Amino acid sequence: MSMEIFWAWMLFLIVDIAVVMSPGPAFVALVRNAMVYDRNISIATALGLALGVMAHVVLVLGGIAFLITKSVLLFNVIKYGGAGYLIYVGVKSLRTGGKCVVVKADEGHVKAITVKQAVLHGFLMNLLNPKAVVFFTAVFAQFIHPSMSFSVQMLYGFTPVCVEFLWFTGLAIILTNTSIKRRFMNVIHWVERLCGGLMIGLGVKLALFR
Template identity: 40%
Template sequence: METFSAWLTIFVVSLIAVITPGPDFMLTLRSSLVYSRQAGIYTAIGVGAGNLIHATYSLIGIGAVISKSILLFNALKWLGAAYLIYIGIKSLTTKRVVASAKIAEPKRQIQPWVAFRIGLLGNLLNPKATLFFLALFTQIVRPSTPMLIQAAYGLTVAVLALTWFSIVAVVISQQTLKNRILSFSHWLERLTGAALVALGFRLAVAEATE
């Protein structure tokens, strides 16, 4: 019963964190709108994989080392900020794509592994994710907690992220919806880019204690 209560706590807290708009949401949204549903889903898979990696190193204690090392934490913070700003600038400089009557959407392609990498790096290079997992698991996991149970906790967070962002990708890439926003999709991409740049700068100036 105690194990179920701990798992439920992780589920609820993680669900709230996942559905709160942030870098992961913006990156998935961008991939789905700019490229395709498949690209959005692969980005979501990357986010899920990133969460699984965060959970793994937090459970084995590396997260505590990162959070207490000013050098490591700041390096991660600046890398994450630079990555978000880079993706954001790419969106801000996008050019309008004019679709003909026979073309339903812009012909912009991206390899699955590239879309996956966008989600993975965006998630891994976010130091706030490190602090989130560290704070969550240090409150829940005890030395006596079986490794299998710890793995279940980590998988719960990763699966939640994968499920939610896959839903985002599927919904936003619905053809009817994409057709409606096609005429101003370049402006929407620029808005997404501006949000990513803002998130990048916010991450860059954020204190570790936030």
């Protein structure tokens, strides 16, 4: 790898880290699951989020994402599908906010969802985000060109997937720490309601996104 390619990749990495760490639907979903469920469910959610990013990478590298951004119908299907899913999850969180599934911080947790459901939840959260389609299409166009070797393109492709998984897995591990969960034990139902409200707000914002 030449130094030029290395520094270009470093710039891409910094941009991606900044975007991943900024609060959004994925962040809210992870925090909510970390507060309500156990560590396994939280890490499974992080895995799903990373798989959602991988799907976007495949769409971009395959040229499909570009077609989506140029098709009003396809873009709106993803946009309203994503908005509807966010609002659905938000309403569900508000309705169950008073019936927290956590038992005791030192005795484990009651799993209201399975690991597979958590992975699917994270996957859909990122897959149905049209902003991700626009972001990856725009950013990849700045860094990737046809003359690049396959290995370099794969490096760019796997970078956002790894960043997504590592960041949200780290966040899941921190938030599901026993001492931290004890501190939030009495307010977890409010955390879930807050996350539900944020989900609904993000869903409405996404529906209005152009």
